[in-house]
Amino acid sequence: MEREKEIGEGSSLSLREKRNLREKERRMRMKDLFCLLSSHVSPTRRLPVPQLIDQATSYMIQLKEKVTYLKEKKKTLLEGEVGCRSERSSSSLLPKLSIHSRGSIIEMNLIISVNMKRLTLHELLGVFEEEGAQVMSANLQNLNDRTAYTIIAQAIISRIGIDPSRIEKRARDIIF
Missing domain, CATH: 4.10.280 (MYOD Basic-Helix-Loop-Helix Domain, subunit B)
Structure with missing residues (x-):
C-alpha cells in the first residue's frame, strides 16, 4: 500500500x-x-x-x-x-524660439501654436545643414495646442563653428 x-x-x-x-x-x-x-x-x-x-x-x-x-x-x-x-493676449501665442550655443554645439528650441503657419521639421533641419551643421538629434512633440521642436546640431568643421544669429534669423524667416 x-x-x-x-x-x-x-x-x-x-x-x-x-x-x-x-x-x-x-x-x-x-x-x-x-x-x-x-x-x-x-x-x-x-x-x-x-x-x-x-x-x-x-x-x-x-x-x-x-x-x-x-x-x-x-x-x-x-x-x-x-x-x-482664453485670457492671454495674442502676443503670448507667438512662437517662442531660443538658440543656445556651447562651443561647436548648438541647440534650438521652438514652441509654436498649432493654429499658426504649418511648419515641418525638415525645413528647420535644412537651415542647420545649409549653415554647416550636422544634426545630432531632432525631436518634434505635440502638446495639446502647441508643437515643440528641439534640434541639437554640431559644426561639421569645429574650427569654423556655427553662427547662431544666422540660424536664428533664417528660422524666424521660415516661421513668420
Whole structure:
C-alpha cells in the first residue's frame, strides 16, 4: 500500500485524505497571501490577521481618497489652464524660439501654436545643414495646442563653428 502512494499508481488516498490535503494547500496559499499583504501594508512588523485586514482596509480607503483628490486637482489645473489661455493676449501665442550655443554645439528650441503657419521639421533641419551643421538629434512633440521642436546640431568643421544669429534669423524667416 505504501509503495503505491510513493509511485503514484492508482488512487490509494481516501476521500478524507484528499480533502485534508486540499485544505492544507488552501491554508498555505492563504498564509502566503497574508504575508504578501503584510509586506505591503506593514513591512516593519508582522501583524495578526485581523489587525492586518483592518490596516489594509484603511490604507485602501486612504489611497482611494488620494486618487479622488488628485483627479480633482488635475481637473482644476486643466480648467485654470484653459481659462488662462482664453485670457492671454495674442502676443503670448507667438512662437517662442531660443538658440543656445556651447562651443561647436548648438541647440534650438521652438514652441509654436498649432493654429499658426504649418511648419515641418525638415525645413528647420535644412537651415542647420545649409549653415554647416550636422544634426545630432531632432525631436518634434505635440502638446495639446502647441508643437515643440528641439534640434541639437554640431559644426561639421569645429574650427569654423556655427553662427547662431544666422540660424536664428533664417528660422524666424521660415516661421513668420
